[in-house]
């Protein structure tokens with residue numbers, strides 16, 4: 001795989017193209033940091049955008065869920081899909097209302113998904129979902145049964161048509177507005193990890209594992 005994902009007529013940025021980024025490593029870093037994607041597809045000419053979890057395995061993005069999921073069944077055919085992932089890094093407060101913005105890193109992926117078949121492949125994918133969210137978890141949990149595997153549909157989307165867009169830094173105001181006595185700058189934002197809470201039905205002798213007590217998102 002090349003280090004740059006070649007822009008297509010669909011992924012070439014037209015607005016603020018300077019914020020575009022097609023480096024595979026940059027796109028993968030954003031995908032590996034975020035948890036949630038939004039999956040856009042159409043059913044009977046009606047658009048839907050559904051939030052869901054995902055994992056990246058090599059050059060593919062995996063999404064999964066119940067075999068009864070409308071979203072997954074719709075995409076298991078040859079439907080076109082658009083998946084977006086967004087990280088918010090800050091609120092950008094300009095001197096004018098017009099120039100307020102956000103610092104962000106986002107990815108748009110276009111393509112067609114295929115179904116992941118085979119017990120080994122499905123288990124590998126489920127392990128990737130688990131490890132993407134909480135590294136170390138897969139080692140401890142009960143593995144999916146045959147019936148659970150059967151009830152799970154996993155789709156794989158190639159990362160061949162994708163773009164990243166990144167905004168960083170200070171607000172950009174109209175030159176005349178820099179004279180205004182209005183505070184301007186950036187409120188940085190990040191995801192915070194709280195203190196783990198025991199399940200009320202946890203067995204007395206089960207302590208908090210290190211991968212939970214040491215859980216970090218930065």
Ligand SMILES: Cc1cc2nc3c(=O)[nH]c(=O)nc-3n(C[C@H](O)[C@H](O)[C@H](O)COP(=O)(O)OP(=O)(O)OC[C@H]3O[C@@H](n4cnc5c(N)ncnc54)[C@H](O)[C@@H]3O)c2cc1C
Nearest residue numbers: 010011012013014015086102104105106107108163164165
């Ligand atoms: C948190 C956040 C807040 C935003 N707020 C605003 C806002 O208030 N107003 C606004 O106009 N825009 C906002 N944007 C930018 C927005 O995502 C679009 O880039 C912008 O609106 C241009 O859309 P377009 O369809 O004209 O893009 P075009 O440049 O025509 O899109 C062409 C192709 O470029 C790629 N592309 C476009 N946008 C993105 C993206 N964000 N990430 C990755 N690839 C992309 C896609 O492959 C797309 O198909 C925001 C983005 C984020 C992540």
